[in-house]
Amino acid sequence: NAGVTQTPKFQVLKTGQSMTLQCAQDMNHEYMSWYRQDPGMGLRLIHYSVGAGITDQGEVPNGYNVSRSTTEDFPLRLLSAAPSQTSVYFCASRQGAIGYTFGSGTRLTVV
Amino acid sequence: QQQVKQSPQSLIVQKGGISIINCAYENTAFDYFPWYQQFPGKGPALLIAIRPDVSEKKEGRFTISFNKSAKQFSLHIMDSQPGDSATYFCAASMKGTYKYIFGTGTRLKVLA
Numbered sequence: 001n002a003g004v005t006q007t008p009k010f011q012v013l014k015t016g017q018s019m020t021l022q023c024a025q026d027m028n029h030e031y032m033s034w035y036r037q038d039p040g041m042g043l044r045l046i047h048y049s050v051g052a053g054i055t056d057q058g059e060v061p062n063g064y065n066v067s068r069s070t071t072e073d074f075p076l077r078l079l080s081a082a083p084s085q086t087s088v089y090f091c092a093s094r095q096g097a098i099g100y101t102f103g104s105g106t107r108l109t110v111v
Numbered sequence: 112q113q114q115v116k117q118s119p120q121s122l123i124v125q126k127g128g129i130s131i132i133n134c135a136y137e138n139t140a141f142d143y144f145p146w147y148q149q150f151p152g153k154g155p156a157l158l159i160a161i162r163p164d165v166s167e168k169k170e171g172r173f174t175i176s177f178n179k180s181a182k183q184f185s186l187h188i189m190d191s192q193p194g195d196s197a198t199y200f201c202a203a204s205m206k207g208t209y210k211y212i213f214g215t216g217t218r219l220k221v222l223a
Contacts, residue, residue, distance in 0.1 A: 040216075
């Protein structure tokens with residue numbers, strides 16, 4: 001039982017490049033979310049999904065796209081990377097009243 | 112109204128002491144208040160959580176105290192240990208949603 005798996009763990013992008021952060025969970029959880037973590041700002045919600053085919057925006061959605069074609073996968077796409085998107089990204093999943101299970105994160109640097 | 116204010120930003124405690132981290136919120140629609148513990152290089156992990164119908168919840172050395180009228184809740188770590196050194200986040204979730212609003216985090220260091 002792997003829980004929530006994120007890839008890659010580290011990534012360096014040049015400004016304007018695009019990329020996809022992968023997230024997969026094997027717990028059959030309905031709810032999945034993407035957060036970014038920045039120093040002094042805690043975790044901020046980017047996008048979330050309440051089930052396959054259903055996604056919605058969080059607090060800071062600009063510059064990011066998501067899709068949820070299966071229960072297991074919830075990729076996050078950066079359309080045109082900017083230095084302001086340098087951050088640590090966490091994917092999390094949840095089922096019912098139990099709290100979120102987080103992945104180990106992707107550390108992204110945009111130069 | 113969506114914010115959760117967390118304090119202090121950092122905390123240093125002697126081994127065996129009590130660590131106290133506080134959070135405050137404005138929105139009375141929040142109905143679930145978890146605390147997460149995060150070690151360097153790892154994702155946050157659920158530590159303990161409370162709903163507003165109880166004033167206190169204890170799990171081992173960790174206790175949440177909840178004051179509904181003041182709209183405040185706090186995490187108490189009794190007999191703090193060096194292994195407790197981590198960043199702690201409070202959060203709040205609104206009734207009927209699964210979106211969490213996180214506090215800004217408290218970096219705890221427990222001295223041996």
